[in-house]
Amino acid sequence: MSTLMSQARTRVPKFAEDAVARARLSVVPRGETTAARTPFVVMVAMLLVGGVVGLLMFNTSMQQASFTATSLQGKADALAARQQSLQMQLEQLRDPQRLASSAKELGMVAPTNPAFIRLSDGAVLGKPLAASPDDAMRINPLPAKKPDALNPKPLIVRVPATETTKTTRDTAASSTDRTATSDKKKQAVTTSRGGSR
Amino acid sequence: MSRDRLPSPRSLRGSSMVRLRIGLLVITMVVSVFGARLFQLQGVDANSYAEMAEQAGLVKLALPAKRGEITDRAGAPLAESVQGTMIVADPTRTAAHAQQIAKVLSDKLDLDYFDLLTRLQKKHTRFQYIARRIPSTVATSVVQAIKDKGIKGLATRPDPLRDYPGKDVAANLIGFMGSDGDALAGLEMNFDKLLSGTDGSETYEVGGGNRIPLGENDLAKPRDGKNLQLTIDRDVQWYTQRVLRAAVQSSRADSGSAVVMDTRTGEVLSFADYPTFDANAAAKADKADLGSRGLSDVYEPGSVEKVLTVSSLLDQGKVTPRTRITVPKELPVMDRVIHDWFDHDKLRLTLTGVIARSSNIGTALAAMQATPEKMRSYLSKFGLGERTRVGMPGETRGLLPAADTWSKVKQATIAFGQGLSVNALQMTTAVNAVANDGVLVTPSLVKGSATTNAGHTVGTDTTTTHRVVSKKAAGQMARMMEMVPNPETGTAPGAQVPGYRVAGKTGTAQRVGEKCGCYDGTFTVSFAGFAPADNPRFTVYVVVQNPRNGGGGGSIGGPAFSKIMSYVLGKYAVPPTGTPHADLPIEW
Numbered sequence: 090m091s092t093l094m095s096q097a098r099t100r101v102p103k104f105a106e107d108a109v110a111r112a113r114l115s116v117v118p119r120g121e122t123t124a125a126r127t128p129f130v131v132m133v134a135m136l137l138v139g140g141v142v143g144l145l146m147f148n149t150s151m152q153q154a155s156f157t158a159t160s161l162q163g164k165a166d167a168l169a170a171r172q173q174s175l176q177m178q179l180e181q182l183r184d185p186q187r188l189a190s191s192a193k194e195l196g197m198v199a200p201t202n203p204a205f206i207r208l209s210d211g212a213v214l215g216k217p218l219a220a221s222p223d224d225a226m227r228i229n230p231l232p233a234k235k236p237d238a239l240n241p242k243p244l245i246v247r248v249p250a251t252e253t254t255k256t257t258r259d260t261a262a263s264s265t266d267r268t269a270t271s272d273k274k275k276q277a278v279t280t281s282r283g284g285s286r
Numbered sequence: 287m288s289r290d291r292l293p294s295p296r297s298l299r300g301s302s303m304v305r306l307r308i309g310l311l312v313i314t315m316v317v318s319v320f321g322a323r324l325f326q327l328q329g330v331d332a333n334s335y336a337e338m339a340e341q342a343g344l345v346k347l348a349l350p351a352k353r354g355e356i357t358d359r360a361g362a363p364l365a366e367s368v369q370g371t372m373i374v375a376d377p378t379r380t381a382a383h384a385q386q387i388a389k390v391l392s393d394k395l396d397l398d399y400f401d402l403l404t405r406l407q408k409k410h411t412r413f414q415y416i417a418r419r420i421p422s423t424v425a426t427s428v429v430q431a432i433k434d435k436g437i438k439g440l441a442t443r444p445d446p447l448r449d450y451p452g453k454d455v456a457a458n459l460i461g462f463m464g465s466d467g468d469a470l471a472g473l474e475m476n477f478d479k480l481l482s483g484t485d486g487s488e489t490y491e492v493g494g495g496n497r498i499p500l501g502e503n504d505l506a507k508p509r510d511g512k513n514l515q516l517t518i519d520r521d522v523q524w525y526t527q528r529v530l531r532a533a534v535q536s537s538r539a540d541s542g543s544a545v546v547m548d549t550r551t552g553e554v555l556s557f558a559d560y561p562t563f564d565a566n567a568a569a570k571a572d573k574a575d576l577g578s579r580g581l582s583d584v585y586e587p588g589s590v591e592k593v594l595t596v597s598s599l600l601d602q603g604k605v606t607p608r609t610r611i612t613v614p615k616e617l618p619v620m621d622r623v624i625h626d627w628f629d630h631d632k633l634r635l636t637l638t639g640v641i642a643r644s645s646n647i648g649t650a651l652a653a654m655q656a657t658p659e660k661m662r663s664y665l666s667k668f669g670l671g672e673r674t675r676v677g678m679p680g681e682t683r684g685l686l687p688a689a690d691t692w693s694k695v696k697q698a699t700i701a702f703g704q705g706l707s708v709n710a711l712q713m714t715t716a717v718n719a720v721a722n723d724g725v726l727v728t729p730s731l732v733k734g735s736a737t738t739n740a741g742h743t744v745g746t747d748t749t750t751t752h753r754v755v756s757k758k759a760a761g762q763m764a765r766m767m768e769m770v771p772n773p774e775t776g777t778a779p780g781a782q783v784p785g786y787r788v789a790g791k792t793g794t795a796q797r798v799g800e801k802c803g804c805y806d807g808t809f810t811v812s813f814a815g816f817a818p819a820d821n822p823r824f825t826v827y828v829v830v831q832n833p834r835n836g837g838g839g840g841s842i843g844g845p846a847f848s849k850i851m852s853y854v855l856g857k858y859a860v861p862p863t864g865t866p867h868a869d870l871p872i873e874w
Contacts, residue, residue: 148499151499151500152496152499154499155496155497155498155499156496158497159496159497166442166443166444167422167426169369169444170369170371170422170423170426170444171422171423172369173368173369173422174368174421174422174423176366176368177366177368177421177449177451180363180366180449180451181451183362183451184451184452184453184455185452185455185520185521185524185525186452186453186455186524189524189528199525199853200856201784201852202784202785203856205859205861205862207861214861214862214864215785215861215862215864216785218784226528226529226532226849227528227531227532228528230531230535231535
């Protein structure tokens with residue numbers, strides 16, 4: 090093979106020798122890279138630092154948002170609760186029982202004989218009558234009945250009638266007299282029951 | 287390697303070897319300890335440690351669904367869920383100050399001090415319920431007071447609270463909720479599925495009291511319950527309850543019920559029971575008062591039943607309002623003798639007179655003209671012996687004896703309301719059929735439609751109607767009933783409503799005692815009626831059990847009826863019809 094090559098080389102014309110010499114394979118010298126190394130390192134470092142810082146800031150801002158969310162949620166809860174409490178108060182104020190007792194305090198009674206105006210022709214239907222205090226209705230329950238132990242029956246002690254009979258005009262005087270005598274004789278002792286509304 | 291490069295004295299080389307070996311040994315030991323620990327953590331009880339890690343910063347929260355409102359026909363709330371508040375604690379932070387916190391909480395919220403101490407010091411958890419369902423304003427002020435002392439670890443969270451703004455208004459129907467949030471009675475219980483919705487839950491990680499943004503987060507949103515609208519009118523309900531209470535208390539009776547029904551639609555505007563209870567404090571009430579007596583108690587209707595008997599006789603064409611009846615002093619039927627409530631010699635009453643004077647004998651005589659089968663089928667069409675199915679729990683069906691058990695006596699007594707039993711709503715519905723031109727409208731308590739827990743759909747959308755008696759018979763009956771409140775002819779002058787034509791009927795029935803199962807000398811008094819008589823809009827029924835003032839249906843039920851009817855006619859702007867009152871002869 091080498092002999093063939095050498096034969097061929099010898100057969101090459103003189104003018105082509107340079108070209109042959111150039112075409113001959115040879116080890117390429119290690120090329121010096123001309124690009125500066127520093128900017129690349131700086132760029133990578135910046136990317137890295139930027140990424141880390143960005144991530145940190147993003148995290149911080151999310152944490153911040155979480156704080157805000159918590160405080161806003163707290164505020165919203167408080168406001169919702171307040172609205173609900175007010176709603177509850179409003180309903181308690183609209184309670185028919187409360188309205189009725191306020192009206193009663195103002196001296197109002199429910200009408201029993203209203204009349205109606207027919208809007209189409211203005212006719213008055215029914216005979217209106219003013220309500221009277223008799224139309225008032227009991228809106229509160231009777232006071233609860235006391236147990237017998239707390240509500241003893243009136244103790245009545247009969248005393249023989251005294252000879253004094255006085256006119257009605259002297260009732261006041263006579264009653265004091267009677268009280269005086271009754272103290273001595275332990276006359277009627279009565280207990281008062283709770284008044285009904 | 288070092289031997290080749292750094293030739294050194296033997297002693298030195300030896301000691302370095304020893305050091306290295308000792309180092310290796312130490313490292314091996316440490317690594318094996320680590321390895322063993324790693325195996326223990328990951329291999330042996332990995333799950334329990336994972337749980338502990340989760341618990342350390344994980345908050346699990348139930349998100350309660352908002353319970354639906356129960357409203358009246360105009361939307362005014364009868365039962366509503368208010369954003370109550372729960373107080374929760376983080377025991378890892380409260381344990382140190384548990385006694386201080388427990389003292390404040392037990393003072394202000396009336397909680398058990400020792401129970402609080404245990405909760406505040408509970409180990410291995412960061413979440414404990416301290417108090418639930420308290421008004422938010424109270425909760426925040428208490429928690430703030432504790433925070434002001436520099437103690438941390440308590441927090442408030444929303445927790446729906448059930449509030450009944452009307453207190454006792456319609457409490458008998460609505461029922462109430464237990465303190466643990468269970469529906470325990472009435473519509474609350476029967477429509478619990480509809481009202482309660484589905485609770486949600488949320489799980490998230492916290493750090494320093496704030497949610498960790500990218501931490502574990504799991505949210506299942508709650509589905510709120512649906513509202514339930516009733517046909518009840520809150521104002522009418524309140525008024526009826528007050529009138530009924532006055533009637534029961536002033537007659538020193540045991541209990542009573544009153545029903546107001548829209549004649550045309552069968553909607554119940556008011557269903558009052560007395561005694562009743564405050565739904566906000568149901569635990570304090572007498573257990574017997576917690577339901578609706580008007581639906582769960584049965585009684586013999588007494589003379590109000592005569593309306594049904596006579597209208598079915600009119601429908602069969604057996605009688606007319608002017609049919610002449612000779613009423614004897616007493617009427618022996620088989621082994622029994624029927625009496626009237628008033629002593630009289632032989633009376634010559636028209637059928638109208640029999641109704642107006644409420645003669646048992648006259649009604650029994652008239653009823654003899656029909657067969658038991660026919661009579662029973664009419665009463666059954668009037669809805670007796672069948673539940674009204676308005677959606678309330680615990681309704682009785684009453685008792686309408688089977689036709690083959692109807693002896694002659696039984697037929698006579700059933701004709702005037704003895705020997706069968708009803709509840710207040712059945713009776714109202716039956717009388718309402720007469721008011722509504724003979725067509726029975728099934729009653730309803732729920733507006734629109736709603737499904738009970740048991741799966742029944744009830745409400746105004748499911749209302750059905752059927753004819754019981756002819757329009758003519760119903761009209762005749764209404765005119766006859768007009769003679770009852772007439773002071774000259776009837777038994778209930780107190781039932782008149784000034785300006786209006788009123789048709790009604792009194793009832794005074796002997797009560798069957800619970801102990802002996804016989805008539806024990808006490809009475810059920812009632813009044814049923816409708817107005818305006820010639821174009822009825824409302825039917826009102828009042829029944830009072832065991833009055834002790836000697837009153838009857840006319841003197842106890844009548845005035846209460848009048849008050850309620852007058853109010854409801856005024857409120858719904860029903861003008862008087864202006865036609866002359868019926869004037870039928872009662873004697874001949």
